[in-house]
Amino acid sequence: MERMTRWVLAHKWPVVLVWLVFTLVGGAMASGTIDRLSYESRLPDRQAQKANDALAERFTGTGGKNAPLLLTVTVPEGTSVRSEDVRRQWGALVARVTPEGGRSVSYAKSGGRGGTGAGAGQALVSEDGRTTVAMVYPPGNPSQSPYEKSLPGIKKAVEKAEIAGEPVELTGQPVLSGRDSGARRGPVYETLIGALGALVVLVLVFASGLAVVPLLMAAAAIPTTFLLVRGVTGITDVSFIVQYLVALIGLGIAIDYALLVVTRWREERARPGADGPGREARTEAVVRAVGSAGRAVVLSGATVAISLAALVVLPVPFLRSVGYAGLLIPLVSVCVAVTLLPVLLHSWGDALDRPRRAHRPDSRMWTGIARLTTRRPVLCAVLSGALLLGAAAPVLAMRLGAPETETLAQGGGPAAAFERIVDAGFGEGIARPVEAVGEAGGADALRERLSGIDGVAGSVAPEDWQRGGSRITEVWTAEDPSSGAGRETVSEIVDTARETDGVLVGGGPVQDIDFVDAVYGSLGLILLLVAVLTFLVLAATLRSVLLPLKALVLNALSTCAAYGVVVLVWQKGYGSELLFDTPAVGAVTIWIPMAVFAFLFGLSMDYEVFILHRVRETHLELARKGVTDTAVPSVVTGISRTGRLVTSAALILFLAFTALAGIPVTDVKVFATALAAGIIIDATVVRGFLTPALITLLGRASWWFPRSASGTPSPEEAAPGRQDTDSPKVEA
Structure with missing residues (x-):
């Protein structure tokens, strides 16, 4: 990393020119990139998709997954x-x-x-x-x-x-959900709101002109990512949701990575003898900062990319495209942080750090919290663990599917009309019927069979719904097809209809069932793959076996806690109208939990990496000095020097996700709620209390690593290396 940084500083103008070209071209083409995004959500080779394709082909694009x-x-x-x-x-x-x-x-x-x-x-x-x-x-x-x-x-x-x-x-559902209001809005407004909130946080952190530096990095990363997304659209369909993810998640990640490097650079410039105006002093400060914080940024980007691989391997093009774009966001942000940012800090960092004030790398508040946590590790672990489990408990009641029509019917004429339809005995499923396409001559017999299924409220087989020898039979359930009972009835309808040769069964409810199977059918294998890859990367970098395992468990807990918040707010309705002026939808849209896992697992691991990387630095430094019991002092120093950083970074991401929740698409609001809740829970309860408590309890075992795997002596056995005379004073 140090060698690369010196090369970058030796070629500053070419580096700046390359990023300037990427930024300008990406910005100029962003509108065209957004126009190329797709609103399709296909499930290749699934029976429901085949039926919906047949409906679209034979009946001029009517019906299928679109409700009547x-x-x-x-x-x-x-x-x-x-x-x-x-x-x-x-x-x-x-x-x-x-x-x-x-x-x-x-x-x-x-x-x-x-x-x-x-x-x-x-x-x-x-x-x-x-x-x-x-x-x-x-x-x-x-x-x-x-x-x-x-x-x-x-x-x-x-x-x-x-x-x-x-x-x-x-x-009907299209009217009740507002999906056909025609209201469309790009991500520009929300991005500006998120950037303004981030600027406020950065001003509080730096209290100098350095506050604009992370925003400048985001200004380069976001258009560049859009430029790369443009290339992806030439290969495969990319979901319209990607524009919001690139703009707002890209904003948060790029700022977070830059914040880490700038904070470390400022710390390096504050070292005695390292704050001179000479070129050599400035170069060494940048090299040391990128050599340390840059490694953490690269590792963080790798963990985010690994978690997003869970989406890339799914057999769902819509989610795969989200995964592709998601991979680009951290990768571009890492490249900006380790190439363009060093150039800016070397050339203009001192000028921007005005008014200059004494820099305190240790946060008094977080030092106090770390000392309290390390004094009472069992109590802190039990209390914070119980809090996490309590927040995660509602996930047991999570229901996947499209929103129940009744939950959309919240006031107004269309809502009252639908209630009267249900009260008149037509059944809630009439808003989302199942459509079977088969031979025209057998449609009436098929309708009779399907009408006899328990839970079916009605069926029709119009004679003029016939094209090319095929005819549609429409069936709907008494209970909403998103409910447990309704879903069982839909499954029975599908099984009965498919007993007749040549019959294809489609419609929204059937596609929902296929979607769940496609996304979650191989969930265990996907999670295992992500966990193993993440463990290997963290273990190799941190030279520890137990710390990566701990990180995986805590990330799983914080992700479940985020799911719990989503269930309470959007499924149960505790706060959806108060917070978002939007009624609860009664179910969690099928793709959201998987996408939340992919993004939140990686983003949460960012903070774990930031903290553990600094804890390990202190541990190695103390080990070289001959200190044997490094657990408590390394935790105190690591938390005191990263707590403020992690809190600020989490707040910036939280503001970005809050801005994301302003997008007028309910699914995006639910997605943003999960990310915002997860990132705050993770940065406070998990990283502030549970992580330091567990590292303290693990003690020296935290740094156990098989000698055969490392091929190098342990830090405790290594010869003493360079010791900085200005190393921070560490108290046990």
């Missing part, structure tokens, strides 16, 4: 929707609101694009004959808002429509 719009009306008492006048009006209205290329079904003959479904007379009319529902599938487009082109016209057509003097209402 629901048209409903309740006529006055003494009137029946089966009356000829009502039937005629209803059929004409359904035909009028069904867009060209779309399809719909109602109990009434429409004579147009709306169809009469086999069984629709019973399935789409309530028992009392006063309420009816029509299902409308506009042509979808591959975006976060698949009906954005047709929905405004449908709303306008329904707005003043009346049947038998009663208003017609429009509802």
